[in-house]
Amino acid sequence: MNLDDFQANIGWTETQCDMLFKGTLHIDEEVAADLARTIGPSKSFWIQRETGYREEQTSDSNWLKQLPVRELVRLGWIADKSLDGNRQAVLDFFGVSSPTEWSNYWPPVVLSTNFKHTFAFESEIASVASWLRRGELLADQTDCQEWSDQLARESISTIRRLTRIKDTKLMISKLASICASFGVAVIVEKPPQGCRATGATRWLSPSRALLLLSGRYQTDDHFWFAFFHELGHLILHRNQKTQIEMTGSSSKLENEANKFAQDAIIPSDRWAELSSLPKHLRSIVRFAASIGVSRSLVVGQLQHIGRIHHSELNWMKKKFNISNNSLE
16 A cells, blocks of 8 residues: 555545654554554554554663763764664664664673773663774774784783884884784774773684773873783683672782783883882883883882872873873
8 A cells, every 4th residue: 555545545634644654643542443444453453563662662762861872973983863863873883783682782791891990880881882882893994813822922022112102103003013913903992981991802703802992091001001901811811701890899810910911011020120119210211211111101010019109200101192192
């Protein structure tokens, strides 16, 4: 039946028909009776369809409210559209066909991802999922070799030297290239509001991993510690499923990743020297040069072990700004 015949047979105005097909006309008892008379099968059929449709729309509305849609638009991850358009744009972004599929897939992904993160609020899951998905989409554009544990370990000393490069774009480019050679797609992406993670890792396939960094703390010592922490998870905990680090907790796997990061930044045979290092510029610069890292990372580790206070020598650190991709 074409639309003109439908309108003539049901006896409605063009506006009523238009509202029906757009989903804005509520199917009450009278409307259901008209539909049953015109195209069948029964009035109760249409009442049931209306109830199911409205429940789904309500569910969709609540689902969209839980997601950082405005942030996705602001960051340019999806286009700014009408409510219905945003619904489809969000589904397309996440690679799912319905809110139910999103709920069944993405929260479990978030909760089984290794994070360098203090996770406090359940509402963050949607923002973290958005950030992970963005990293996943960008990783799909990265040409990676298959994972090699040996090459990953052998590359640590080479990666450490990248910390001394002042040009951020060059540094990130070299880091991504080295990591791609042993099966890791490194993505540096500013997260949406509500996502407070500094880094995350996820195996995209048995031979390829995503290492996602946010640069949240905006100093290069935090950036590099987050990187080596996540690399530690990939090397040490490949076959273990971990949960997000909860507020105030410290798991065995997190401690192992932290130790891996510390030894990647400061070789284990130089820790005694670091612990007694004089707290002045010349000594720090010389020590940093001798182990091939940025002086910022030495300052960060001196603060971490309590050799200096966290408020001391911060002027020696380099500012890391993801928004304009520059070190200051």
